[in-house]
Structures are given as structure tokens and as C-alpha cells.
Amino acid sequence: MGDELQRRYLDAMGIQRWVARSSRAACPIGETTVRAEAETADQPDASEWDSLQAEVIACTRCELHKTRTQTVFGTGNRQADWLIVGEAPGADEDREGEPFVGRAGELLNEMLFATGHRREQVYIANILKCRPPGNRNPQSHEISCCVDYLWRQIRMVQPKIILAVGGIAANSLLQTDARVGELRGKVHYVAEQAVVVTYHPAYLLRSPLEKRKVWDDLQFARKVYRGVAH
Ligand code: URA
Numbered sequence: 001m002g003d004e005l006q007r008r009y010l011d012a013m014g015i016q017r018w019v020a021r022s023s024r025a026a027c028p029i030g031e032t033t034v035r036a037e038a039e040t041a042d043q044p045d046a047s048e049w050d051s052l053q054a055e056v057i058a059c060t061r062c063e064l065h066k067t068r069t070q071t072v073f074g075t076g077n078r079q080a081d082w083l084i085v086g087e088a089p090g091a092d093e094d095r096e097g098e099p100f101v102g103r104a105g106e107l108l109n110e111m112l113f114a115t116g117h118r119r120e121q122v123y124i125a126n127i128l129k130c131r132p133p134g135n136r137n138p139q140s141h142e143i144s145c146c147v148d149y150l151w152r153q154i155r156m157v158q159p160k161i162i163l164a165v166g167g168i169a170a171n172s173l174l175q176t177d178a179r180v181g182e183l184r185g186k187v188h189y190v191a192e193q194a195v196v197v198t199y200h201p202a203y204l205l206r207s208p209l210e211k212r213k214v215w216d217d218l219q220f221a222r223k224v225y226r227g228v229a230h
Helices: 002-013 046-057 091-096 103-113 140-157 167-174 201-206 208-226
Strands: 082-086 123-126 161-165 188-190 193-198
Touching: 046 140, 082 103, 082 140, 082 167, 103 201, 123 140, 140 167, 161 167, 161 208, 167 188, 167 193, 193 208, 201 208
Parallel strands: 082 123, 082 161, 161 193
Antiparallel strands: 188 193
């Protein structure tokens, strides 16, 4: 399992590797824990999701509503154990209405594979639901207007672990201005949710040398999820 994940991840990340001739492929997806029905008894019903989504679609809390094509609510398994938090929609996401569909999204999918998941098994959302024009960084008042939607999503999903990708996601969730380099490799708790931090896939596209660190972070996150790292 570890070998196959590593092979896929390193290939996708363009990192050279040695492969043992005798190595056997295993299905990493099998490791994913599917939440038992009993555990999901108090999950919100579809109407709660619909009403939150309708609120987001109609949102005019900040100026970004004037320039968006559409809001980007979030996607994936609403009962996921893993919830991935990114920064804000870019041009592709603004057009498609779904988070992480561009090049960074492809890389995120490979990162998820390294945790033993397919994209549709986790829940993916951003700090901001609207695209900042020209892909500029989110401003602090936009984050304060919007982050409450994300917290409501988090409370509805009740994930076992949150993976914050990039500084904006990490800083907004953890209420800190520490750099990703200082936050990674530790479990942070906020509102009783375990949060693990790693670099943003868009940053990895620009700084491929950091890919090995992300591999380490993802393996650390898997250990936290399994309860073998704290
Ligand atoms: N980057 C993000 O942080 N989120 C997206 O949805 C796309 C790119």
C-alpha cells in the first residue's frame, strides 16, 4: 500500500524513484474508512445542506459577489472523514462552480491519492466561496465575511481530520500568521477538530523541490487520522 501510493505520488509529482522489480501493486483505496451508519445518525439532512448552499449562492457580504461568475460552495462526500480546505476559487473554479478543478486541482487529486483517497471520498471546500479578481490573495475582511460558511460546512461534515493546504487556509482556520513551514508536522486543534497543514498544490507547481515535504505531511496526516500520531 505504502509503496504503491508513493509510486503514484512521486510519478505525479515528477520525482524520480527506484522501483523494485518484484513490488506488487495494492489498492490504496481499500484503506479508506467508510463511516458506519450508526456513526452518521446525527448527520444533517439534505435540506440543511440545501439551505446553506442557497445562502452562499445569494451572498453579498463582501464586494466579491460583484465580480464572481458563480459561488464555489464545496464538493465531495458530506460524511467524509477527511475535509480539505483550500484558499479561494481561481478562474477555472469560478467558471465550473467546483473547487480545485484546474492544474492545482489535478495535483490535489494526486495528493489525496497519497492519503489513500479518491477525490469523491473526501469533502473539499475553500476559505472563500468567490474568486478574488485576478487571483489576488483574499483580503482579511473577505475572509471574516466568508469563513463562517466553511465552519458551518465543517460542523455538518464532522470530519475526523482537516487538511489545510496553503498559508491562507491554515492561517484562517488556526487564527495565526505563522508560516506553513512552522505549522506543518504538528496536529493543531480548533473547535475540537484536528487540523494538519501542508503546502498548497499551486505553490508546489512553482516550487517542485517542496514535493517531498508534502509527501511527508500527507503520511503524517494519515498517522494522525489513524490515531498513531498526535
Ligand atoms: N486554489 C484553491 O485554494 N482553491 C481552489 O478551489 C482552486 C485553487
